[in-house]
Amino acid sequence: MKNQLEPIRIDRRKALLGLSTLPLLALSGCAAFDYRESDAPQAMAAVPRLEPPPRLALVLGSGGPRGYAHIGVMRVLEEAGVVPDLVVGSSVGAVLGAFWASGLSAARIDELSLQGGPLTLFDPSPFADRGWVHGQKLQDYVNRGIGQRAMENLPRRLVVVATERETKAARYFMRGNTGVAVRASSAMPGIISPVGIGGVEYEDGDESLPVAVSAARAAGAHFVIAVDVSPGAGATPPDASDALRQRDLRRRARIEPEVAKADFLIHPPVGYWARPARSYFLESRQIGESAARALMPALEQSLSAQGLRS
Numbered sequence: 001m002k003n004q005l006e007p008i009r010i011d012r013r014k015a016l017l018g019l020s021t022l023p024l025l026a027l028s029g030c031a032a033f034d035y036r037e038s039d040a041p042q043a044m045a046a047v048p049r050l051e052p053p054p055r056l057a058l059v060l061g062s063g064g065p066r067g068y069a070h071i072g073v074m075r076v077l078e079e080a081g082v083v084p085d086l087v088v089g090s091s092v093g094a095v096l097g098a099f100w101a102s103g104l105s106a107a108r109i110d111e112l113s114l115q116g117g118p119l120t121l122f123d124p125s126p127f128a129d130r131g132w133v134h135g136q137k138l139q140d141y142v143n144r145g146i147g148q149r150a151m152e153n154l155p156r157r158l159v160v161v162a163t164e165r166e167t168k169a170a171r172y173f174m175r176g177n178t179g180v181a182v183r184a185s186s187a188m189p190g191i192i193s194p195v196g197i198g199g200v201e202y203e204d205g206d207e208s209l210p211v212a213v214s215a216a217r218a219a220g221a222h223f224v225i226a227v228d229v230s231p232g233a234g235a236t237p238p239d240a241s242d243a244l245r246q247r248d249l250r251r252r253a254r255i256e257p258e259v260a261k262a263d264f265l266i267h268p269p270v271g272y273w274a275r276p277a278r279s280y281f282l283e284s285r286q287i288g289e290s291a292a293r294a295l296m297p298a299l300e301q302s303l304s305a306q307g308l309r310s
Contacts (some may be wrong), residue, residue: 018195027180033134034196039150041176041184041197045169046218047159053220054086056308058100059213059262060093061255062206064188067092068281069268069288071113073227075108076292082303084225088215090161091204093227094185095142098178102146112145113281131193135183138192143179151178159219160185161205161212165194170208172215191231210254213261223306225299226262228255229288233271264302266292 035041058077060070070093077083089097099109123136151158152175160173162184173181184195186200194201205212216224233256236248259265268285268291303309 009177016279017122017151029229033136033193035177035180036198037177039177041160041173041181042150042179043162043171043173043197045162045171047172047215048176049218049220050086050157051220053222054084054216055085055222056082056244056303057086057088057216057219057221057224058084058097058223059088059211059216059226060090060097061211061226061228061230062091062093062204063210063270063274064092065143065271065280066229066268066272066284067096067115068284069270069291070096070227070231071110071288072267072285072287073268073292074100075287076296077108077225078106080296080300082225082299084159086157086158086159086219086221088159088161088212088219089182089185090210090212091186091188093211093229094140094160094182095207096250097146098142098151098154098158098160098182101154101156102149102178103155104145110285113285125193131187131189131191133192135192135195138186139179141179141256142182143177147176149178151175151181154178156221157266159212159215160217161209162187162195162202163208165201165203168208168213170205171202208254210251211258213258217261222244223264223303223308224262225266226259226266227288228232228259228265228267229270229284230255231270232267235272239273264295264308266295270294286296 087097087101123134123137125131160181164171185205186192187194187203189203194203210230211226211228213224213226233252236245265291268288270287
């Protein structure tokens with residue numbers, strides 16, 4: 001399906017004023033956010049092998065508004081009885097993955113998305129040079145949605161991927177405050193302020209591992225389904241700037257080695273341009289659902305071959 005959406009070329013301040021009126025999607029002060037409470041998420045340089053090893057892992061990639069395609073994919077998987085016991089998420093994939101790991105059904109997450117959803121939760125940041133969205137509302141939204149539970153207390157095991165800002169290395173959260181970890185994973189440079197946790201700053205998981213299949217493999221997952229909602233290779237418009245082209249090439253260079261490690265890949269054709277608008281969320285969700293339905297026969301066959309379906 002070809003996406004005819006226009007590119008985003010709007011003033012950030014005007015965008016903020018407009019989006020703040022949406023129903024679902026602050027801190028102010030003189031110092032950057034640094035979370036040091038007793039439930040602070042614990043960053044790891046590598047994911048440990050889990051016991052028992054996960055039979056089925058679902059890896060949800062980054063992609064901003066395109067991430068609503070994940071909801072369509074999750075709904076189809078759930079309807080087919082394909083339910084992972086490990087969820088790995090980067091950026092928007094961490095947001096939606098946390099909800100699913102908490103036990104919320106895909107249908108319920110779908111309902112929440114129709115009310116605005118996590119990508120309409122914007123709060124002005126006092127640190128304009130570090131991002132014009134603070135991220136506290138996103139943190140609170142996630143924690144309310146999952147019943148204020150820490151990651152280790154969720155029904156399904158969850159790995160949230162973020163990037164250590166100074167080193168650009170991937171870091172993994174599996175314990176501690178879920179909302180803070182998801183906020184760190186979603187801190188898109190220049191848009192959402194970086195998140196300090198115990199004196200170390202983190203930013204968007206997209207900057208290190210947009211689709212973190214290697215994290216699921218390290219955990220010992222037997223079968224890994226990856227969902228990549230980013231534009232595919234060669235999708236950059238011909239008239240794009242060199243800076244944009246180089247950014248896209250770097251992202252694909254991070255994604256391709258990861259998805260190659262998956263047992264099954266779902267890559268919904270969400271197109272290149274995206275926007276934080278309800279109409280786009282609905283369109284992305286439908287594209288994800290259609291892509292997953294088309295691939296279900298092949299996925300069922302793959303799962304059966306691995307003894308994961310009766």
